[in-house]
Amino acid sequence: MLGAVPLAAGGVLAPSGAAYAGSAGSVLAGSRLAARIQAIIERPGFAGARWGMAFSAADTGDIVYALRPDELFVAASSFKVFVAGTAFEALGPNHRFRTRVYRTGPVVRGVLRGDLVLVAGGDLLLSGRRRPDSTLYLPEPDPTYPGGVPLPDPLREIRDLAGQVAAAGVRRVEGQILVDTSLFREAREGVFMGNTQITVSPMMVNDHVVHAVVTPGGAAGAPGVVRAVPQTGYLRFVSQVTTVPASGPARPLAFGDDVEDLDGSRSVTVTGDIPLGAQPRFVAYFVPSPTRFGGTVLAEALHALGVTVGGGIEAAPTGWRGARLAEHVSPPLAEEVKAMLKVSSNIHTVTFPYLVGAVAGRDSVTPKATYEQYLRQLFRAAGLDPDLARVAEGSYTANTFIRFLTHIKRRPYFAQYRQALPIMGRDGSIAGNQPNSPAAGHVYAKTGTGGLATPTGGAMLHKALAGYIELPDRRWLTFAQFMRQETTFEAVRGLGDQAQEAMAEIATAVYETLTRSPR
Template sequence: MTHAGVLSRSVRWAMALALTSATAAAQSTPPRRIAEVMARPEFAHASWGMEFYDLQSGKTIFALNRDRLFVPGSTTKVVTMATALEVLGPDHRFRTKVFRTGPVVGGVVQGDLVLVASGDPNLSGRARPGEQYAFIDQDHSYGGQPLPDDPLTVIKAMAAQVAARGIRAVTGQVLVDASLFAEGARELGTRVTLSPLVINDNVIDLVVRPGATAGTAATVTVSPATPYLTVHATVTTTDSGGTPALRMVEDSTNRDQRTLVITGSVPRGAPSNPRWVIPAPSRFGEIVLAAALRDVGVTAIPRLASRAIDATALRAHYADSLMVAEHVSLPLIAEARVLLKTSQNLHASNFPLILGALEARQAGPREASRTGFDIARDLMQRHGLDLDGAVQGDGAGGDAYFSPAFMTRFLEMVWKRPYAAAFKKALPTLGVDGTLAAIQKDSPGAGKVFAKTGTFSSYDPLNRRMIVHGKGLAGYFTTKGGREIAFALYVNNVAANVPDPTVLAGQALGEIASIAWESLR
């Protein structure tokens, strides 16, 4: 049988499958060009689900398996970010404060300085004029390059505020109260440490720049450079086209002064960033804030390692009259641009913890058992969403299942909110920026489709290849005729003998979205 014959049979199968679903009577099948993408041999073992939904009429345009649950990957972040915007409000600003626990006598604090972690995800150098946070398409948490700004900008600014109050010494220590929620778990994707204190996204960047010629030494730049981590690097440059071979070993006896040894080789070409995860962000905060204070002339030491934090006792000092520094974040809607464009796992994983903790503090012990997912469920129920089409165990998408119909209805809910236009703009743009920067760059839909990507994959030892358990794309576009469309696309279990099946699946989803934009009027 010819390849064309196989393709035709696959197309007929895909269309028949849609017609036999429980809800097929109310929907049309995917157009031929979309069905042809789905029927490519690389997707022979994959499962597809999708829905394209007209937001004005409230009707499905076309769909396939729209009520079945799929592994959504980071399209989950649409739900996480919108839930945070609904609960906290798009204008919410995190306030990170530093308090003194005793009087100031002759410029000397008779007690401690306490930084109270608020959950602000952007204690960094991201802020820009116009109340925007900067981002790089491949975030440094995923091995991309760091922003050029000093990642300790916020910490240094708070230290300067302390000095501006005439404080020149502290008899006690510099403490961090990170009791908003428990610190120490690792998020499921990049394995970065969850904490209510987030400085430089809780990583230290290690920028490895190859030499000009093979055999020369590569340089390693540490950012931020702090007393917390010392790096010893011996890395050589090899010919371009080779494979990086770096080995990173922590060689530390003092847990507050870590030593990292980097050896190996990198090929000529662009710099890389095998960033190092900060294991205890609150401890890191104590060390870098004490160092920043010393840099502005305030004599201070970080908390002694033998001293435990008593957050309940410290809260007695959290009064405006005792506040010596404060950082106020940009509005929460500005954070949406970072979280959604770059698919920032730490930020997304923190939000359910932040929401649950804030509610517990406001409601008291009676609500202590509730979590951020209880809050999300309440929101979904109020808006009449079908919760049987949603399963969520983390904020980033490492533990979730969604149906295409649930996701499009969730997007419909967002579209009716005052922040809808800003939310749409915060999503990656097909072929332009964020995690869609390299997807369908030359397609008709490039620059017209705004959608969150999602990927969940693992290694298959049997076949020595990667399998894509879930690849997703969910968002919006406006047709040439002015119709506003919400859509959700999922392909699960892509097992194909290609160098990177995640790229294959991602390009296919982007192609389908572009075809839909091009075809719908």
């Protein structure tokens, strides 16, 4: 019951467990809304599903509708609203990250008598995501997810840094390229995709990804063709992919042997099958050393401009000194979080706690622990038990979410925060949900999807949607919806899509009911 939003005085608790607050709408309107919601969640496709949800008036705290609001559900990626809120609170919506290049010696007639130092500042968008009009390229699915395609120009910012170095008159570097990642200590983290582990680092180029682009050979039995995007000397893919008949079975594409060569580069084997005549397939490889990857692509960008580097790529030693040659300034934090929220990047999600702890807390050694203190403070400010910030197995109640989101609604950065969320019928992970409904463009919410094997050999699907609804008269609602249902592994994706559309329909029902009801 911790963190529950109390019912408004005069509210009615229906036998079904749905609660209505008189100040948010009439009891009659509440009954109509309850009937619409029941009709959605009782569809045959959701037989056996367990639902929980709460809708609350942000200004008054009145409950508009609630069903099992204090029952724990798996939040999945909807918990990213907590990560983003903590980043906004600790860093501010206008914070910018700076990636810089320094020289450790003088430049004499075009020759740098020293090293170049690439200093990582924690920018998560060194990936060519920014369009000329300053909007972000946020494809769905994200390039880091299975099926995601490479970004169109992932080394754009690295080329810009190289161009600034060349413009400063450097034609040859006698020393090495050193990469300074001292902002925080690198660590390994899981990213919720088949137990994939990545190296969390303040040096993030192209989301730590090199894509293996696999195309079929000219005949069944021929080797598949594998190339790297972006192409870089850091990584070489070795194809053990076989072209198979278009109508036959095919082994999934995967990475096999991964060997580090003497110069720090890597040779990675790609295995599996690709059907004859198939379109290119994309498999994301997460680089184990963001430091070497970042240094290598900078060296290659310099080489393309005619700047030679005599030495190799190394981590920068402590205590180095130098003069600045180049700088790339990130978009503001309010833009940086969009990859995490709108297209649900898990890579960004596991990195933001380190950035908050390192930048706001000035903790380079235990930044994640410092981030957790900021998160606990934010929960406490929202009137929540701070221990709820670390609920076991990612389970939360709907009331915890609406209490947190109501607090964020009162913060000065709310307008930027909610614009960073997916917008129903317009963009992000809910762009395709209810695009023609009156509520389209007025529901700002983070999705969540999870699946776990059950003892019976099936799968337990978990779905979530949490955020805000803007009514025509500028009233705001906070809400959270959850669902879990046992199904088969084959049916998880389709059922998840149905559940997400149903949650969008419920948000539309709330929007329409309160738009028509008297204040």
